[in-house]
Amino acid sequence: MSFGIGSITCPQPEMILYLFQVDSEAIRAYFCFMPTVLRIGPYRFFFYADDRDEAPHVHVEREDYIAKFWLDLVRLVRSSGFSRKEINEIQRHVEENQAHLLRSWNEFFSR
Template sequence: MPIILRQGPYKRFFYSNEGSPREPAHIHVRAGSKEAKFWLEPDVALADNNGFHAKELKSIIGIVSAARQQIVDAWNVYFGN
């Protein structure tokens, strides 16, 4: 599970096995027992949420959007795209 970024309580990461065939570029965000998944292309969009409240999700989307290109680049390096 490569961790891409940490900011405050949020850890942003990929799972090493992202499916077969591999899903499109996305990032998982975890804080404590809460976790959400965000698609990165064409725009940042919530794919799944387990525990985050709407206000917190809005903040996380802003954080992920600001680092979107860095995350996509890390995805491509890690998965060899």
């Protein structure tokens, strides 16, 4: 039986290392690729490589804050840490760059 025991953000912002306890003696690890598709000011817009089974969306982070927006009809899915004012600003960036973000999603996940 395996279960997650944590994750470590790697020095490269596009990678994260997930650690899984397989049994009392084995730990498995895998990297998740997180391509950055846009940077605006302090915000990094990115995808998780294993999100292909979900509707098109983008994650946005600044420091330890994160948000997720659907892309077809831009709307906030969830956020942690951002103020309402900042969420509105980020949503405006997503709306202004919607075509680029959707094109990037389709190019990345059609590989």
